Amino acid sequence: MGRYAALLRGITPSNPNMTNDKLRGVFEGLGLGDVTSVLASGNIVFRSAESDVPVLEERIQAALVRELGIGGGTIIREHAELRALLDRDPFAGLSHDRSTYLTVTFLKDRAAVKVAAAAPEHWPERPDPLTRGLGYDPAARVILAVLDNTTTGTPSGVMSWLEKTCGKDITTRTWLTVQRIVRKMESA
Incomplete structure (x- = not known):
């Protein structure tokens, strides 16, 4: 299973539909594993057997719109991409x-x-x-x-x-x- 970070656009933590527990619930409802959040600004870390990032982005974004009315946008990066960015300093x-x-x-x-x-x-x-x-x-x-x-x-x-x-x-x-x-x- 790959490790991913979903970076959600337009998250306002004071909005009741944008709390970390609700965001995590959408990801868990999609069957994604080890779902956790980082801070309260729309950063969700998860695991998935799906390796097609655009497919993951579309699935997650559709679920966010359907379940919480969040249409800001979903950008996903794989762990290796982010780790390499940090290593390049x-x-x-x-x-x-x-x-x-x-x-x-x-x-x-x-x-x-x-x-x-x-x-x-x-x-x-x-x-x-x-x-x-x-x-x-x-x-x-x-x-x-x-x-x-x-x-x-x-x-x-x-x-x-x-x-x-x-x-x-x-x-x-x-x-x-x-x-x-x-x-x-x-x-x-």
């Missing part, structure tokens, strides 16, 4: 703290991957000025960003830019959350 020498957020945006759509994989000078427009170190990791299909939180306001422009550039089939996690997800996958 793309944020080497940087730390995630109050002044600097290290973020990982997961892409689902192959067209978005093509745009992101292009050299930054060929991207349709530049991201938020509070963002630096933007890059693309092709093996994990993620955009890596360092958000500067030292000025007032949030660098939310980068999220708008990501949606405009790559579409809505994306979801962003902090580097610390990705590390927690991998630890949970390895302990399950």
Whole structure:
């Protein structure tokens, strides 16, 4: 059985239909094994004999819509992909703290991957000025960003830019959350 992480888009923990126990219930109802959650932001770790990730994504998303009315989107990554990303240490020498957020945006759509994989000078427009170190990791299909939180306001422009550039089939996690997800996958 393969180990997977489902990264759900648009989860609001205060919504009664988006609590970890309800999300886990949908996965368990699909017959997926060793279902656990990581934090309260739509990160579900599980095992499955199914190895076709797009099939898993569609099955899970259909069940989330049917059972909980959640239509935000489901992106799945295999343990090996996430472990390899951590091992590459793309944020080497940087730390995630109050002044600097290290973020990982997961892409689902192959067209978005093509745009992101292009050299930054060929991207349709530049991201938020509070963002630096933007890059693309092709093996994990993620955009890596360092958000500067030292000025007032949030660098939310980068999220708008990501949606405009790559579409809505994306979801962003902090580097610390990705590390927690991998630890949970390895302990399950």
